[in-house]
Amino acid sequence: MNWKVKFKDGVYKKLKFLMANIGELNGGKELALWFTGKWVEIEDGFMLIVDGWFFPEQSASTGEVEIDENDMISLIREYGHDKIETVKAHWHIHPFSNYKPNWSNTDDNKIEDFMHPEKDRDLFVFILSSKGEIVAKVVANLTANIKPFNKKVKFQKMYDDVEIVNETKMDKKLFKVLKSEIKKKVRNPIKKDEWFDNYSKKKESDPTDLTKFLDATTPLKVIDNKDFDCEDEIIVPFEEGFSYYDDYTCR
Numbered sequence: 158m159n160w161k162v163k164f165k166d167g168v169y170k171k172l173k174f175l176m177a178n179i180g181e182l183n184g185g186k187e188l189a190l191w192f193t194g195k196w197v198e199i200e201d202g203f204m205l206i207v208d209g210w211f212f213p214e215q216s217a218s219t220g221e222v223e224i225d226e227n228d229m230i231s232l233i234r235e236y237g238h239d240k241i242e243t244v245k246a247h248w249h250i251h252p253f254s255n256y257k258p259n260w261s262n263t264d265d266n267k268i269e270d271f272m273h274p275e276k277d278r279d280l281f282v283f284i285l286s287s288k289g290e291i292v293a294k295v296v297a298n299l300t301a302n303i304k305p306f307n308k309k310v311k312f313q314k315m316y317d318d319v320e321i322v323n324e325t326k327m328d329k330k331l332f333k334v335l336k337s338e339i340k341k342k343v344r345n346p347i348k349k350d351e352w353f354d355n356y357s358k359k360k361e362s363d364p365t366d367l368t369k370f371l372d373a374t375t376p377l378k379v380i381d382n383k384d385f386d387c388e389d390e391i392i393v394p395f396e397e398g399f400s401y402y403d404d405y406t407c408r
Contacts (some may be wrong), residue, residue, distance in 0.1 A: 159202035160295045161320045180254040187222035192246035246282035255289035272296045293319040348400035
């Protein structure tokens with residue numbers, strides 16, 4: 158079973174801007190949001206379509222963010238019970254990195270507490286960002302019927318590395334402008350491409366020895382052997398400043 162989280166275009170752009178500018182917007186401290194949306198069934202699993210967010214009151218530092226019961230009461234008063242029922246995911250940011258974020262022990266403990274079976278939550282998504290990347294996990298509280306004992310047993314299942322996608326809408330006006338500019342400025346393939354295509358065809362016919370394909374019309378370049386497994390120099394096909402270093406022969 159596959160799980161996906163799909164952001165509506167406006168939400169995704171707003172979130173990415175928030176992530177990239179978290180230092181200036183929040184002094185480099187963590188930040189949390191509640192995402193609203195709806196679940197849909199897809200061919201190989203389920204997908205949450207995120208269509209908005211609620212911004213709760215919260216306490217935050219550079220290493221942790223907390224939304225307590227009073228903050229949730231304030232949120233319910235602000236938006237009402239019906240709208241809060243559309244909350245399907247929690248998001249927060251680790252503002253100290255641009256790379257793929259990792260869940261901390263504090264994060265894991267909060268997820269475990271939030272999804273405790275006694276709190277009667279069946280399915281929820283947890284999303285974590287750095288300044289540059291987004292990861293997500295789905296936590297489900299399930300019930301299994303054990304037939305030999307005719308007994309129902311509750312258990313929890315966690316799905317990591319949930320795929321994140323965004324509903325990017327085509328900017329038709331920008332597309333038309335760029336398409337026109339490219340059509341005016343870009344000419345037909347240059348001669349170098351024709352030469353390299355011919356060279357590649359020769360190479361595929363007999364890849365055992367590069368020198369078989371080098372004739373009097375083949376431009377060559379001699380370079381040092383520092384980055385190659387040759388005792389002396391090597392030669393590579395060369396054309397107008399472009400060297401194809403994947404194809405080289407010891408000299």
